[in-house]
Amino acid sequence: MKMNHYYADLEESYLFSTIAKKVEDYQTGHPDSKIIRMGIGDVTLPLPEVVVSAFQAAVLEQGTKAGFHGYGPEQGYAFLREAVRNYYMSYGVELEMEDIFISDGAKSDVGNILDLFDRDNQVLIPDPVYPVYRDTNLMAGREIVYLDANMENGFLPLPDRRQRADLIYLCSPNNPTGAVYNRAQLQDWVDYAREQEAVILFDAAYEAFVSDPALPRSIYEIEGARECAVEFCSLSKTAGFTGTRCGYTVVPHELNRGGFSLRKLWLRRQTTKFNGVSYPVQKAAAAVFSLEGLAACRAHIDVYRKNAGTIVETLNNLGIWHVGGVNSPYIWMKCPRGMDSWAFFDDLLERANVVGTPGAGFGKNGEGFFRLTAFNTNANTEEAMQRLWEIYA
Amino acid sequence: MKMNHYYADLEESYLFSTIAKKVEDYQTGHPDSKIIRMGIGDVTLPLPEVVVSAFQAAVLEQGTKAGFHGYGPEQGYAFLREAVRNYYMSYGVELEMEDIFISDGAKSDVGNILDLFDRDNQVLIPDPVYPVYRDTNLMAGREIVYLDANMENGFLPLPDRRQRADLIYLCSPNNPTGAVYNRAQLQDWVDYAREQEAVILFDAAYEAFVSDPALPRSIYEIEGARECAVEFCSLSKTAGFTGTRCGYTVVPHELNRGGFSLRKLWLRRQTTKFNGVSYPVQKAAAAVFSLEGLAACRAHIDVYRKNAGTIVETLNNLGIWHVGGVNSPYIWMKCPRGMDSWAFFDDLLERANVVGTPGAGFGKNGEGFFRLTAFNTNANTEEAMQRLWEIYA
Known part of the structure; x- marks a missing residue:
């Protein structure tokens, strides 16, 4: 019996467990401290009422002979695929129903899509990055070339035409940096992918945070993308589905x-x-995709967007370099006073009682940077930023 | 870009689409015929009330700030893993909480488990078989050795010690045949797997249909199984979760x-x-695993079991060879009068207006056999068997 020995090449990630341990230790030593958590990329607002009502009604159906649904189509019910298609149409992207696949979330599909590709392909992955892109490829034994995302390119790397590529991971608005590609930049990636006959795996999980109409929410807003890109999206951040689990993947027939x-x-x-x-x-x-649902989700996103604005404003006032936060729930900041990621984590926890995520946990280019998230109440975010101001001003 | 070329080796399965087309054509030509469907392995009874109530309550929680659940543990909430552990304990199997992984269904995990194994492993798969075992291995480029299940061995093949094996698929109660291994037979498989240092992938999706206490419901009732077996189970057939989606996989620490x-x-x-x-x-x-839930599920299973009994009795009276139906919702019958699987399908549809599944669709050893399922109302099943009796007696 031969196991998949590539699993041995994976490094254990202790990022979030180390954070949890440090926070717990600090709280134990300082039981009166009110710690504000801005580290995890999980939503905090409940499901909108219109979503709960539809969910409830369908659960009741499952308890009746007439309404009971057994096995459904693996690719999702037509009623939901049509709703997703209409959502895309609302910002100008036309898809076929059969291009849309309903999933239990973007993470599953981002991992599972690799089943379709041979091991022997050249993979490009940005650094810093959502670790799932890296780990799923390492598990399959693929070699990875990292794309440097850094202050010079605003954490938005562009194609280098000397570099061969078969699979290209892009995430915009980006996790962890919050940076967003504009149309010209994405067009450059699409053109490059077509030159290379590569496939772009485009993670659009944060598209609902794009408020600037000049910025693309879907890669299919870019000419030629249908011939080279798969798009992953999710209701996790759009509608608070992190614990309810639903997403969709677009694989165009072209x-x-x-x-x-x-x-x-x-x-x-x-x-x-x-x-x-x-x-x-x-x-x-x-x-979620009904008019009432979309309005309710927008109202929730506005709460998070206000937090992002509060964070951005504070960092601007402090003169701290940052990206993200405008069309994204993530703010990626340079650690103040030359601290490295973990030194700033400790400093922020101990002096401000605020928790964020050390950028070094997302790749080597993350060292010296730090991720704050907008997923909290307005009051907590304002208090956290007030504390930040008092310490680092 | 190199695609996974093993996908080209897969044959398209037209089994269920061919059945659907034939049934549709017949119904169009004979609009007054009342067709009784006994072909698909999907449940027909709704979720029990106690399950619907718990489902409803959790949906309501998702709509409140205090009760909202975002990302949960990937391996499942402790409350459910503990319920599964207690369920196993109720028939004498002790597991660690961490051995239990909650999934969206056995089909996903049966496919995904292959990520852990190298391509270069010898796979044993029974024939006839649930096609997912075969196709997921073909997709990964593995060679398959088929185990002959036939009338001589009661469709319960046993190990041949001249045959090397790394991965062994067993399903008991079996889909499609309904045959169930006894303890001695499963012990033989466990001993063989340990001799070979192989891993048994044991599909226990139909365990809730085992009524004979002498028969094992879990492979972990067999000595040594923890050292060589992964078990997949599901609430699909146990509790009518085919459309609600939840299962569990056991990977023992041993x-x-x-x-x-x-x-x-x-x-x-x-x-x-x-x-x-x-x-x-x-x-x-x-x-489902509460006392009330288990009682409600047993009541549903009793409805299906009564159907299985009706089918078995009719086949006995007709003198038609068959297995299954006693501790299983499936009955695997020899086609009467020497017909092949599809000839009998057509005959049964046209003369009795009853739909079943041609055994040939499950592998070469299925030719000349036919699967009937107990997932229907008692009245429909009785009527279908009355028609069978009138035609083939």
Whole structure:
């Protein structure tokens, strides 16, 4: 019996467990301190009422003979795929129903899509990065070339045409940096991918935070993207579905590589290894895309957006370099006074009782940087920024 | 860009689409015929009330600030893993909490577990078989050795010690045949797997249908199984969760191969490529394992069991060879009068207006056999068997 020995190449990530341990130790030593958490990328507001109502109604259906739903289509019910298609249409992207696949979240599909590709492909991944892109490729034994994201390029690396590529990971608005590609930059990536006959794996999980109409929310707003890109999206951040679990993946029928239709391969993968998303969850997700649902989600995002604005304003006043926070729930800041990521983490925890995420945890280019998230109450965020101001001004 | 070319080796399965087309054509030509469907392995009874209540309550929590659940543990909430552990304990199997992983269904995990194994492993798969075992291995480029299941061995093949094996698929109660291994037979498999240092992938999706206390419901009832077996189970058939989606996979800490702990590898796989099951679905699943929930599920299973009994009795009276149906919702019958699987399908549809599944669709040894399922109302099943009797007696 031979195991997949590439698992041995994975480094254990102690990032969030180390953070949790440090916070716990500090709280134990200082039981009266009011710690404000701005480290985790998880939403804090509950599901909108219209979503809960639709979810409830579908659960009740499951308890009746007439309304009961057994196995559904692996790629998702037509009612939800149509809602997603109409959502894309609302900002000018036209998709076929069959291009859309409903999933239990972007993380699953970002990992599972790799089933479709040979091990022997050249992978480009930005650094710093959401660790799932890296680890899922290491697990499959693929070599990775890292794209340097840094202050010079505003944490938005562009293609280097001397570099060969087969698979390219892009995330915009970015996790962890909050940086957002503009149309010209994404066009450069799409052109490069087509030159290389590469596939872009585009993570659009934070698209709902884009408020500037000049910025693309979907890679399919870019000419030629249907011929080279798969897009992953999720209701996690759009509608507070981190614990309810629903997302969608777009594999356009125009995307062909090596004599294969990727949409056909993905359908085969999903029908063989997946049984679809829970029917009541799909009903809840469809309610997100109703007019009432979209308005409720926008109201929630506005709460987070206000927090991002508070953070950005404080960092501006402090003269601290940063990106993100305008069209993103993440703010990526340079650690003040030349501190490294973990030194600043400790300093911030001990002196301000505020928790963030050390940038070094996202890759070597993250060293000296720090991620703050807007997922908190307005009051807590204002208090945290007041403390930051008092210490670092 | 190199695609996973093994996808080209997959044959398209037209089994269920061919069935659907034939049924539709017949119904169009005979609009007054009342067709009774006994072909699909999907449940027909709704979720029990106690499950719906727990599901509803958790959905309401998701709509409140205090009760909202964001990201949960990838391996499932402790409340559900504990419920599963107690369920196993109720028939004498003791597991560690950390051996239990909650999933969105057995199909996902049966496919995804292959991430842990090298391509270069010898796979044994019974024929006839649930096609997912075969297709997921073909997708990964593994060679398959088929185990002949046939009338001579009662569709319960046993190990042949001249055959080398690394991965062994067993499903008991079996899909499609309904045959159930006894303890001695499973012990033989466990002993063989340990001799070979192989891993058994044991599909226990139909364990709730085992009524004979002498028959094992879990492979962990067999001595030594913790050192060589992963078990997949699901609430799909136990509690009518085919459309609600929840299952569990057991990877015992005692199971090590090639210097790796499989439990550790699986945890790493799941934390990297999965984000856990929807919180309200997990709450619904936990209610299944309450005393009230188990009683309600047993009552549903009794409805199906009565159908299985009706089918078995009819086949006995007709003198038609069959297995299954006693501790299983599936009955695997020899086609009468020497017909092949599809000839009998057509005959049964046209003369009795009853739909089943041609055995040939499950592998070469399925030719000449036919699967009937107990997932229907008692009245429909009785009527279908009355028609069968009138035609084939």
